[in-house]
Amino acid sequence: MMHLVSESITYIILFFALYVEVFFLITYFEFREADFVKNATGQGRNTSKFPSVSIIVPVWNEETTVLKTIFSLLKLNYPKDKLSIFIVDDGSIDDTWRIIQRFSRNKQIKLLRKENGGKYTALNYALEFINSDLVGCLDADSFVHPEALKRIVTKFDDNEIMAVTPSVKIFEPRGLLGLIQKAEYIFGIFLRKVFSYLNALYITPGPFSIFRRSVFDKIGGYRHAHNTEDMEIAMRMQKNNMKIGNVHNAFIYTIAPTSLVTLYKQRLRWVYGFIKNAIDYRSMFFRPQYGNLGMVVLPAAGFSVLSTIYFFGSMIFSWINSLILMIKEISTVGLSFKGFNFDFFYFNTDIIVFISFVAILGTFLIIVTSRGLAEEKNKFGFDSILFLMFYTMLAPIWMTKAIYNVVFAQKTKWR
Amino acid sequence: MEISWKKYAYTFLITAVIFITAIYLSNYFSQKKINEIKNIESRIAVDILASETQFSLLSELSCRDIGSSFLSKELAILGDKLAYTEQNRGSDDAEVLNLKKYYSLLQIKDFLLMQKVKERCGSNQANNGLSVMYFYSNEGDCSDCEKEGFVLTKLRSDYPELRVYSFDYNLDLSTLQTLVSVYNIENKLPAILINDKVYYGFKSVDDMKKALPMLKEIDKQKAKEEALKAKQSSSTKSI
Numbered sequence: 001m002m003h004l005v006s007e008s009i010t011y012i013i014l015f016f017a018l019y020v021e022v023f024f025l026i027t028y029f030e031f032r033e034a035d036f037v038k039n040a041t042g043q044g045r046n047t048s049k050f051p052s053v054s055i056i057v058p059v060w061n062e063e064t065t066v067l068k069t070i071f072s073l074l075k076l077n078y079p080k081d082k083l084s085i086f087i088v089d090d091g092s093i094d095d096t097w098r099i100i101q102r103f104s105r106n107k108q109i110k111l112l113r114k115e116n117g118g119k120y121t122a123l124n125y126a127l128e129f130i131n132s133d134l135v136g137c138l139d140a141d142s143f144v145h146p147e148a149l150k151r152i153v154t155k156f157d158d159n160e161i162m163a164v165t166p167s168v169k170i171f172e173p174r175g176l177l178g179l180i181q182k183a184e185y186i187f188g189i190f191l192r193k194v195f196s197y198l199n200a201l202y203i204t205p206g207p208f209s210i211f212r213r214s215v216f217d218k219i220g221g222y223r224h225a226h227n228t229e230d231m232e233i234a235m236r237m238q239k240n241n242m243k244i245g246n247v248h249n250a251f252i253y254t255i256a257p258t259s260l261v262t263l264y265k266q267r268l269r270w271v272y273g274f275i276k277n278a279i280d281y282r283s284m285f286f287r288p289q290y291g292n293l294g295m296v297v298l299p300a301a302g303f304s305v306l307s308t309i310y311f312f313g314s315m316i317f318s319w320i321n322s323l324i325l326m327i328k329e330i331s332t333v334g335l336s337f338k339g340f341n342f343d344f345f346y347f348n349t350d351i352i353v354f355i356s357f358v359a360i361l362g363t364f365l366i367i368v369t370s371r372g373l374a375e376e377k378n379k380f381g382f383d384s385i386l387f388l389m390f391y392t393m394l395a396p397i398w399m400t401k402a403i404y405n406v407v408f409a410q411k412t413k414w415r
Numbered sequence: 416m417e418i419s420w421k422k423y424a425y426t427f428l429i430t431a432v433i434f435i436t437a438i439y440l441s442n443y444f445s446q447k448k449i450n451e452i453k454n455i456e457s458r459i460a461v462d463i464l465a466s467e468t469q470f471s472l473l474s475e476l477s478c479r480d481i482g483s484s485f486l487s488k489e490l491a492i493l494g495d496k497l498a499y500t501e502q503n504r505g506s507d508d509a510e511v512l513n514l515k516k517y518y519s520l521l522q523i524k525d526f527l528l529m530q531k532v533k534e535r536c537g538s539n540q541a542n543n544g545l546s547v548m549y550f551y552s553n554e555g556d557c558s559d560c561e562k563e564g565f566v567l568t569k570l571r572s573d574y575p576e577l578r579v580y581s582f583d584y585n586l587d588l589s590t591l592q593t594l595v596s597v598y599n600i601e602n603k604l605p606a607i608l609i610n611d612k613v614y615y616g617f618k619s620v621d622d623m624k625k626a627l628p629m630l631k632e633i634d635k636q637k638a639k640e641e642a643l644k645a646k647q648s649s650s651t652k653s654i
Contacts, residue, residue: 015430015434018430018433018434019426019427019430022426022429022430022433023422023423023426026422026425026426026429027422030422199417288418291417291418292418295418295423296423325561328561328562328565329565332562332565332566332619333565333566333568333569333620336569336572345448345451345496345499346499347444349440349441349444349445349448350441350503351434351437351438351441353441354436354437354440354441355433355434355437358433358437
């Protein structure tokens with residue numbers, strides 16, 4: 001009976017997972033061509049038509065990376081009189097404030113300082129001083145590609161577009177975790193593209209998402225939003241029928257956590273934030289008036305957390321079972337090597353094998369496509385292999401803890 | 416916000432087609448495996464029938480003519496494959512039950528044939544008359560059956576000449592029930608029948624060797640052969 005229940009759950013989950021994968025792939029290839037043609041024609045515009053842009057850089061104890069972040073902004077290929085940078089020191093207790101003083105005479109840069117109150121308060125504080133056409137944010141652990149802003153700005157030619165998201169990549173990925181995250185972020189570039197085609201972007205990433213200034217006038221400033229203000233603002237925009245676009249070749253490079261502990265903390269904050277925001281915005285789930293976001297993307301995101309945990313749980317369960325069996329065997333007859341049996345008869349030919357095969361094939365297609373979007377040299381890399389091998393084992397760790405925290409009302413911290 | 420219900424439906428269709436194909440493929444291969452088992456069973460049946468016929472045809476058959484091929488070699492392979500199938504399809508699967516019944520009958524026939532050989536030619540023929548009859552249960556009432564299974568698998572791989580006949584005690588097969596009553600095997604599993612003597616409860620590899628002294632003989636012989644080999648190789652090296 002238990003076996004039947006778990007088997008049914010597995011197939012239902014597999015069906016939905018496959019449905020979502022097929023849906024995303026169909027969507028991508030449905031819109032791709034039209035989108036690429038449109039992008040190509042949008043290049044080469046008159047300088048006088050560039051909108052004014054303000055970039056907020058909220059900093060808190062970021063003495064080591066803040067300079068690089070600001071220099072990358074100054075190197076942006078964008079008319080200088082149209083671009084201003086607001087650095088908000090959110091009550092740093094290290095040397096950050098002193099270090100950024102070197103820009104005090106730079107006309108493009110304005111330095112602001114306030115008492116520590118969290119990232120969203122720093123953003124809102126800077127917004128008070130800003131009245132440019134567009135406004136964006138760049139975390140002090142990220143750097144921009146020189147052409148990123150120009151590419152993003154063209155998207156605002158469409159009057160309906162209220163915000164534009166870039167493509168985020170890992171800055172100089174190192175080590176096992178760095179490579180896994182590199183592949184993960186590249187995978188994310190595909191998803192963001194598909195979500196934008198579906199008009200279902202529900203995150204405007206902290207690094208360099210650009211908004212029309214009017215967005216904040218209409219729906220208010222940033223909120224604490226369980227430490228994931230970049231997700232909440234996007235969901236609030238979607239709820240107010242504001243369109244969010246994506247420019248996949250506007251590249252932003254962000255420094256990835258290098259240790260498992262910092263990665264765990266970051267992801268715990270993200271997943272916890274997602275679940276809490278999803279609960280806050282639950283009225284958008286399965287509501288046709290919120291389009292693909294309400295009907296597919298948000299439910300799929302929630303479902304992916306649960307299904308990842310379910311599969312991880314059943315994997316651990318079956319590992320423990322075979323381990324117990326192995327221990328029993330060794331304790332009964334000692335260790336003996338049986339050799340491999342390559343008889344076709346013993347190949348697993350369950351339904352799940354064939355479906356997993358198709359699902360993995362789809363994942364390969366997504367990886368190859370996303371690497372194309374990310375302008376990577378190789379269509380498939382060592383990092384993709386590491387990602388496929390290890391990500392499904394890493395993610396359930398913070399996902400499980402995030403669910404635990406939500407259920408038992410434990411709050412996550414930024415650091 | 417616009418929704419393309421048509422696309423939702425198409426996606427559902429594609430996903431369903433993938434699922435149905437997967438189910439079809441899985442069934443196809445599963446049927447292929449069942450057919451393979453059936454083929455092995457019929458091959459064994461022919462083997463046994465051939466040996467039996469040979470045996471009765473030439474009542475004067477010289478014991479020397481009974482070679483190693485007299486008894487079917489595929490019985491153990493069949494047992495493994497059947498156990499694997501049972502694990503995958505479940506022990507209540509009708510097809511599995513049928514195959515298992517047939518397998519049990521073949522084992523009994525093979526056992527009887529071996530007994531006949533043993534009677535006429537002594538235990539030195541065919542497979543040294545080495546055989547074990549093992550009764551188990553899959554119904555969760557036999558906690559030691561799993562362990563006993565490991566022991567017998569180990570013995571079978573160490574001593575290919577040992578014939579292990581395994582029977583599901585609860586299998587609904589009248590011939591098997593007759594066998595159980597002939598040897599008076601009680602429902603205290605695992606039960607092992609060696610040379611007309613029934614042993615109940617878990618028996619380790621050492622216990623089994625005690626009950627089957629022939630295995631110890633084989634061990635000794637192997638050790639001797641190995642020592643001889645070692646000697647030979649060391650003498651060739653010194654040359």
